[in-house]
Every structure is written in C-alpha cells, then in structure tokens.
Amino acid sequence: MFEQSISCPNCGTSIPFDVNILLQGQGFTCSGCDASIKLARESKDTVATSMEEFNKIKRNSLKA
Numbered sequence: 122m123f124e125q126s127i128s129c130p131n132c133g134t135s136i137p138f139d140v141n142i143l144l145q146g147q148g149f150t151c152s153g154c155d156a157s158i159k160l161a162r163e164s165k166d167t168v169a170t171s172m173e174e175f176n177k178i179k180r181n182s183l184k185a
C-alpha cells in the first residue's frame with residue numbers, strides 16, 4: 122500500500138506511488154491509460170528535496 126498518489130498527467134487518474142521506488146529509478150503505470158510515470162534522472166535531486174519539505178510539513182501539521 123503506497124502512501125502517496127499523483128494525478129496522471131494524461132488522464133487525471135490517481136496513481137499510487139512510493140517516492141523511494143521512484144528514486145530507485147523504477148516507474149509506475151497509470152491504471153486508466155497505461156501511461157508510464159517515471160522520474161527523469163536529473164529530477165531526482167529536486168524530488169528528494171521536495172519530499173523532505175513535504176515530510177516536514179506533514180510532521181508539523183500532525184503536531185498541530
């Protein structure tokens with residue numbers, strides 16, 4: 122069970138994903154249109170940084 126999901130850029134279907142798997146270079150397939158969601162190699166650092174920020178925000182809102 123994945124904690125996160127993203128909307129398919131193609132059809133808008135919610136695709137469950139695990140950012141750690143994305144960071145390992147593996148992709149996910151949209152169940153709606155079979156589009157492949159994969160992280161570009163050069164995006165990895167950006168995603169890692171935003172996930173860090175996201176987790177910070179999540180922790181903070183859980184505290185509140």
Ligand SMILES: [Zn+2]
Pocket residue numbers: 129130131132133134151152153154155156
């Ligand atoms: Zn799709």
